[in-house]
Amino acid sequence: MTHPTQPVRARAAAPARRRLAARTRARGRAAAALAVAVAAPLAACTPDDVAAAPRSDVGVQLFQWTWDAIATECTEHLGPAGYGWVLTSPPQEHVTGPQWWTAYQPVSHRLESRLGTREQLAAMVETCHAAGVEVWVDAVVNHMSGQDEPGTGWAGSPYSHHDYPGLLGPQDFHRCGLTPGDDIQDYDDAAQVQTCELVNLADLATEQPHVRATLTAYLEDLLQLGVDGFRIDAAKHVAPDDLAAVLGPLPDGTGIVQEVIRGAGEPVTPEQYLGNGPVFEFAYAEGLAGALGGGSPSVALDLGAGPGFVPSADAFVFVDNHDTERNGSTLSYADGATYALADVLMLAGTYGTPTVYSGYAFDDRDAGPVQDDDGRVRDATCPDAPGPGASPAPGDWVCQHRWPQVEAMVGWRAVVGDAPLVDVWSRGDAVALGRGERGLVVVNAGDEELRTTLTTSLPDGRYCDVLADGCAATAVRDGRVDVVVPPGSAAAWDVEHRA
Template identity: 70%
Template sequence: MTHLVRRAAAALAGLALLTLSGCAGDPPDPATRPATDGSGHDVGVQLFSWTWDAIADECTSTLGPAGYAWVLTSPPQEHVLGEPWWTAYQPVSYELESRLGTREQLSAMIATCHEAGVDVRVDAVVNHMTGQDAPGTGWAGSSYEHYAYPGLWAPDDFHHCGLTANDDIAVYLDRAQVQTCELLNLADLDTGNPQVRERLTAYLQDLLSLGVDGFRIDAAKHIAADDLAAILAPLPDDVAIMQEVIRGSAEPITPQEYVPLGQVYEFTYGKELAGMLAGSPGLALELGQAAARYVPSDDAIVFVENHDTERNGSTLSYQDGPTDALASVLMLAGAYGTPQVYSGYAFTDTDTGPRQDADGRVLDATCVADPAPTTPVTDGDWVCQHRWPQVAGMVGWRGVAGDAPVVDTGPRATRSLWVGVGVRSSSSTPVTTSWSRR
């Protein structure tokens, strides 16, 4: 038997019955959630490429009632024009105008989500600007050149590393290249420059003025930890920080360097979880426990997939159907890290962006009435993984379990697993969610 300890010790009270080929499940009785002390209310969801209006509606209709604690949005700043999803990750200015909505719509969404009990965290691109060699005009009409953004940045505000033939990163074992050369031709900001730091801080503070609760720092690995610390230092202490630092074999830059600044995404978790599901799913509950290759649990954001990994094949994706759902179930049942559920759209071409109107505005996301891992989807359809009954049910289950310990696990039937957690309130009502083979 496996013994996993959380912060509180108590007797057995709930069971989650999990199978490798799970196809069906029901959320726990809403009357039993969330935990009265909020200890299990920690799950976030990345609504990738969702518009501000659609997120507002989802906070009210689904996220709040299901027990999600926070939502992560796509980048909100002005960006280059084009259909692909990655245009959002090439800033032109820090005006809060994008194909996902206006500043006013963003502000209204934040207020609506707060009313529903859901915090809002924003994907912040502060490492670089565009990767376009030719001059252009951004979404909100701002003109730009690769290293010149009128009223914002001049050529001297960028790193020009001079370490490779084209200034692009060539060797990830070289710290200087990773943090001063360009990632795929993206103009790399000189974050060691005090004026650059101040302007980036001002962008984050502008978002905070609208009520944003935290940030995902995109490409944090490509910003020296000391530089990022200086950018974040003026922000209030209660702002949630989640940093994208991808661990690489033998690379000198590690997630541990960034832990003093906030939480980091533990990419190793999703990669190893995918491999475990083919053999011993019970071991997934131990992922991250006392492992030197992981950051401490309190410092980790864990995920099954995100917008990058579902495209590069390093983790599971919606295309794995029930296995993808099971991975999320195990993540939500486990004790390691803060879980982030992912929800995106179907695609064949990995560059393809979300569905847009004739003017390039992203269309509001719509979910079918009862989305499930086996629901057929075609390119552009919103998959709505966060609404899958297995996933939404486990968000509620986690909310009831709170900090109660996982006291035991064991086999229940062929290719199945049960998880028992300790009592965390005076209620003796068991919370049971099951998935059966079909």
């Protein structure tokens, strides 16, 4: 059954949607204002220095990292590197099993999961804040579990497909009646997309006041622990006004980004959700894959312009995420140097808010992270030299956020801040771009060494290539710079790194 339009509810939701969008955009402007200088090297930093260091606007999704491991990473790497925020996996109690997707099948809103306890989550948030890093969590609000048989969740809560004692009952779920089995079959039918079950996941009746209040209370509980923002999982499958009603009561300053996957010609679009705040722009990641996977890197500079993209202020961009690295719609760690160049281009550009992804290697798309005998995820351990040349075995942590090219570009982005795009140049498989008078990047995706002379707005002087091993000093004279970039690599200079 479809749900009738409720004009009163829609009118009430509109102001809430505008407030939500304004909050998150204000946070983005604040982050950009801070991103005017690179964080100091780790060896030179005290804890107070790290917390006070200007942040970039760059986030990192630490997929399936435990709370203890994230806390350590905030202190030892994310804060010193200049990351502005970290996105965690869902924190609520979930179904049991070794697969990664068990985390996305809630059975209660208790903050007890195989990634850690409520107390460990709270301690992680406090530790990351001390390192100057915000904490955003993946919030599953569209559905509960996808299990047909009754079971017991990670923390001992009993459940069945449409009954979660003490939280939600059979009356709180959709049975769309539009398809056999009530599963979504046609994405050209908005009613199916937003009221039928997504791969058998029990679809919440988010138009109902009790369901909305329950979801809001869950998010408010996380905010009480100090969480700064939320990735709204499967937002496309919740009507925009329903989502506004869930998010509207949250306090000013709450960060929101929504997962709304764009589909050609589909009636449910990312633009419909912008009143609630920004969205992840999947078209950007797919465009990067095309530009570097056989196209031209110069195409990457046009991503975000024209139809098919939300405005920059409404876009969070990424090279890949936990879904796309598995379904092959984007690049992934397995693409090595090409993947690293995609991150360089994303972090160098001006479109959207960048989100770096960091996960583990796999050869089975359902495979979860390495767990102990009790099913708890083991703390992530990065290799001594993470990078595109490594060959991780299934289950090994890839740690893309620590790849030298990625980490250096996070610092570079903190230096250039919101400086405009200038001095754009391209030739064949190579592209260059400047950011005002503060930075210059050259990407060579070809098979031959690039040697050329470029015009740059960098002030005259000698600069260190932040992507090189060592300074690799380069001189700017009369607004011109001679560059030599090996095949399949990049170079970057900024005004904070002088030779």
